[in-house]
Amino acid sequence: MQPDISVKHLNKIYGDGFQALKDVNLEIYPGEIFALLGPNGAGKTTLISIICGIVNKGDGEVKAAGHDIVKDYRKAREAIGLVPQELNTDSFETVWHAVSFSRGLFGKPPKPAHIEKVLKDLSLWDKRNNRIMSLSGGMKRRVMIAKALSHEPRILFLDEPTAGVDVELRRDMWEMVRKLRETGTTIILTTHYIEEAEEMADRIGVIRQGEIILVEDKDRLMSKLGKKELRLHLQNKLEKIPGELTLEPVELSDDGYQLIYTFDAQQQQAGVARLLRTLGDLGIEYRDLQTRESSLEEIFVGLVHE
Amino acid sequence: MNLYGVKAIYKFEMARMKRTVMQSVLSPVISTCLYFVVFGSAIGSRMGEIGGIDYGAYIIPGLVMLSLLMQSISNASFGIYMPKFSGTIYEVLSAPVSYFEIVLGYVGAAATKAVILGLIILATARLFVDYSVLHPFWMLSFLVLTSITFSLFGFIIGIWADGFEKLQIVPMMIVTPLVFLGGTFYSIDMLPDIWQTISLFNPVVYLISGFRWAFYGVADVHVAISVGMTLVFLALCMVAVWWIFKTGYRLRT
Numbered sequence: 001m002q003p004d005i006s007v008k009h010l011n012k013i014y015g016d017g018f019q020a021l022k023d024v025n026l027e028i029y030p031g032e033i034f035a036l037l038g039p040n041g042a043g044k045t046t047l048i049s050i051i052c053g054i055v056n057k058g059d060g061e062v063k064a065a066g067h068d069i070v071k072d073y074r075k076a077r078e079a080i081g082l083v084p085q086e087l088n089t090d091s092f093e094t095v096w097h098a099v100s101f102s103r104g105l106f107g108k109p110p111k112p113a114h115i116e117k118v119l120k121d122l123s124l125w126d127k128r129n130n131r132i133m134s135l136s137g138g139m140k141r142r143v144m145i146a147k148a149l150s151h152e153p154r155i156l157f158l159d160e161p162t163a164g165v166d167v168e169l170r171r172d173m174w175e176m177v178r179k180l181r182e183t184g185t186t187i188i189l190t191t192h193y194i195e196e197a198e199e200m201a202d203r204i205g206v207i208r209q210g211e212i213i214l215v216e217d218k219d220r221l222m223s224k225l226g227k228k229e230l231r232l233h234l235q236n237k238l239e240k241i242p243g244e245l246t247l248e249p250v251e252l253s254d255d256g257y258q259l260i261y262t263f264d265a266q267q268q269q270a271g272v273a274r275l276l277r278t279l280g281d282l283g284i285e286y287r288d289l290q291t292r293e294s295s296l297e298e299i300f301v302g303l304v305h306e
Numbered sequence: 307m308n309l310y311g312v313k314a315i316y317k318f319e320m321a322r323m324k325r326t327v328m329q330s331v332l333s334p335v336i337s338t339c340l341y342f343v344v345f346g347s348a349i350g351s352r353m354g355e356i357g358g359i360d361y362g363a364y365i366i367p368g369l370v371m372l373s374l375l376m377q378s379i380s381n382a383s384f385g386i387y388m389p390k391f392s393g394t395i396y397e398v399l400s401a402p403v404s405y406f407e408i409v410l411g412y413v414g415a416a417a418t419k420a421v422i423l424g425l426i427i428l429a430t431a432r433l434f435v436d437y438s439v440l441h442p443f444w445m446l447s448f449l450v451l452t453s454i455t456f457s458l459f460g461f462i463i464g465i466w467a468d469g470f471e472k473l474q475i476v477p478m479m480i481v482t483p484l485v486f487l488g489g490t491f492y493s494i495d496m497l498p499d500i501w502q503t504i505s506l507f508n509p510v511v512y513l514i515s516g517f518r519w520a521f522y523g524v525a526d527v528h529v530a531i532s533v534g535m536t537l538v539f540l541a542l543c544m545v546a547v548w549w550i551f552k553t554g555y556r557l558r559t
Contacts, residue, residue, distance in 0.1 A: 014559060052396075052400040054399045054400050054558065055558060055559050056554055056558050073402065074308070074404075075402075082396070082400050084396050088392055088394045088397075089394065090392065092325060093318075102397060103314075104310045104314030104317075105310075105315070105397060105403065106310075107310050107311050108310060147397070
């Protein structure tokens with residue numbers, strides 16, 4: 001399958017000598033939701049800005065929808081919709097005019113029915129005649145998304161789409177992204193809310209100091225790098241971990257009432273059975289037990305701090 | 307060619323004119339009318355003719371040119387500076403529009419606004435001063451050519467400026483003095499020889515002289531030179547804009 005986004009050996013050095021991207025290689029396929037994660041200043045926005053044509057490309061090759069972003073920039077850009085990180089809006093324009101302007105700018109003839117649908121999908125229809133300056137931050141964010149969708153792009157970039165929006169709106173946006181995916185739109189999102197990537201993404205890419213350090217299917221990533229934790233709530237306080245348990249990676253909580261056993265998510269749970277058997281043999285009773293898997297956030301933090 | 311894109315930018319900019327009609331139209335018309343009243347009707351009635359033309363009528367081309375230059379620069383510089391300032395420039399840069407189309411949209415709208423304003427001022431001048439237009443085709447040609455040229459110049463200023471103050475520096479500190487010293491209120495023949503020579507280095511002299519020729523058939527310099535100088539300035543502005551987009555100067559990092 002031909003990728004919707006293809007980045008090969010991309011480098012970017014800014015005028016002040018700062019190298020924002022180092023030999024980046026990345027392929028994103030039609031219809032997938034790809035989450036690009038990385039700490040501040042890692043190069044996420046630079047990468048997106050280059051693909052979208054806002055920042056000049058350095059060495060390397062970048063294609064969008066199969067078209068080179070420099071040689072065939074019109075076709076490449078026609079395929080892309082961008083929701084930038086900042087709330088950059090034309091304050092004095094009405095919602096309707098701002099969204100219609102975007103459609104025209106991207107070379108599409110007027111199609112009021114499509115603009116109406118986009119505004120209705122984003123709960124902006126009632127505000128269509130309002131000036132953007134009169135809208136709340138969340139509503140402005142919706143306007144930005146409506147502008148990006150106005151020309152029916154097949155690739156949508158969402159750069160921190162839910163930064164600063166309330167929980168309800170965030171859930172609405174997730175829903176909207178899922179609906180878009182159902183229509184075949186390829187979605188690339190950067191986010192600081194790892195929960196967001198965990199909730200929506202099919203694949204995860206991690207960028208650190210301008211380098212892509214990992215691209216992996218989300219579920220595979222979580223099972224490969226994730227940890228599981230078993231927490232046993234003891235009936236009686238333990239002063240120290242019995243010698244028989246030291247073979248397992250077990251910790252004792254400070255109050256002495258909990259034993260915490262951490263193991264790889266991929267590993268067979270033989271260790272758990274062995275631990276519980278040993279506890280029984282030692283006569284250590286427990287009144288409750290809990291297990292939990294590490295979140296994508298914990299995996300992400302582990303990766304970027306390696 | 308992305309005609310929808312050009313149209314979108316053009317319509318957006320023209321809509322800004324409608325929103326700011328007080329500032330874009332009414333304000334320059336009123337201030338130019340004050341010149342007509344003070345210099346044309348009041349002082350002009352006590353002054354003699356210049357080149358056989360009544361003084362009130364003589365200053366009309368220069369005053370129209372003053373508004374035309376100021377508004378062309380102001381419209382175009384604000385047009386491109388505001389998206390830079392507000393951050394909405396990202397949308398233009400990421401759209402499938404060529405450099406030429408971007409310039410066509412912004413400069414086309416700025417020049418249109420300036421031409422409309424020039425025609426309104428000319429119509430308003432009729433209320434105060436009697437004047438005629440000997441060569442209407444050339445009058446309109448100068449109006450359009452000057453508007454395009456100085457809108458391009460304003461576009462360059464808008465890209466260069468990194469603050470509102472810089473937007474005002476060139477029109478207020480350079481263009482206004484050049485217009486006042488470029489023969490708006492007098493013929494450069496009236497100056498001492500040395501100042502006549504110095505005046506020939508002022509590009510606005512050629513614009514006003516050519517524009518006045520279109521009205522009354524009299525000029526400080528030959529009309530062909532006026533047209534030539536305007537075209538040279540237009541070409542210089544086009545080269546500067548081409549360089550800006552080629553290098554991404556203050557637009558793309």
